[in-house]
Amino acid sequence: MTQMHGDLDKAMSRCKVDEQVQENLRRCVAFHTFPAAGLLIATFMVDLALEKLGAGPGEKLYAVSETPKCAPDPLQVLLGCTTGNHRLRVINTGRFAITVNRFSEGTSADGIRVFIDAGKVKKYPTLHLWYTNDPGYKGGVTASTLQEEILCAGRDILSWEPVKVKFTPKEKWTSATCRKCGEMVPENTLEDGICGGCGSQAYYEKAG
Numbered sequence: 001m002t003q004m005h006g007d008l009d010k011a012m013s014r015c016k017v018d019e020q021v022q023e024n025l026r027r028c029v030a031f032h033t034f035p036a037a038g039l040l041i042a043t044f045m046v047d048l049a050l051e052k053l054g055a056g057p058g059e060k061l062y063a064v065s066e067t068p069k070c071a072p073d074p075l076q077v078l079l080g081c082t083t084g085n086h087r088l089r090v091i092n093t094g095r096f097a098i099t100v101n102r103f104s105e106g107t108s109a110d111g112i113r114v115f116i117d118a119g120k121v122k123k124y125p126t127l128h129l130w131y132t133n134d135p136g137y138k139g140g141v142t143a144s145t146l147q148e149e150i151l152c153a154g155r156d157i158l159s160w161e162p163v164k165v166k167f168t169p170k171e172k173w174t175s176a177t178c179r180k181c182g183e184m185v186p187e188n189t190l191e192d193g194i195c196g197g198c199g200s201q202a203y204y205e206k207a208g
């Protein structure tokens with residue numbers, strides 16, 4: 001762990017990463033438990049999104065991660081957006097992108113979307129191999145050459161755009177009992193009278 005942070009610190013200083021971003025990277029790596037490539041990139045993404053949104057630290061924000069890989073973590077650590085507090089939505093578009101927005105009444109909010117720009121990645125050979133999942137890439141997600149290219153690139157591989165984030169206002173719900181397991185669930189989640197756990201989202205079988 002110490003060694004890992006030591007290497008990260010050295011690479012960040014070689015790449016002249018901004019002091020605040022360095023601190024953000026250390027916090028995100030500690031939370032994630034290792035310096036994964038996607039995690040480092042997403043930390044730069046959050047920094048860029050905040051700047052373009054004109055948002056300050058501690059401001060109550062909402063976020064979407066378009067991938068379950070790595071990117072949700074900097075949104076949780078740096079913005080306090082979590083799935084539990086309903087300020088983080090994790091979807092899976094297959095794109096490595098995030099969107100950050102402020103609270104808004106109604107059904108949409110102005111936000112900033114930040115994504116990896118495939119055209120810009122091309123000038124970083126190792127990063128490009130990793131990003132395109134090229135069979136020629138032999139390192140892991142924490143390989144030092146890859147890490148250094150990411151840290152030195154910083155925002156240089158990112159693009160951003162203003163967007164209107166769509167969301168559905170909270171629905172009122174009533175409780176109901178699943179006729180299979182007998183547990184209570186919101187009525188609007190039932191599938192032909194049974195809960196998702198007994199139906200389409202079943203993830204276990206009874207043991208013992």
Ligand SMILES: [Zn+2]
Nearest residue numbers: 178181195198
């Ligand atoms: Zn059930």
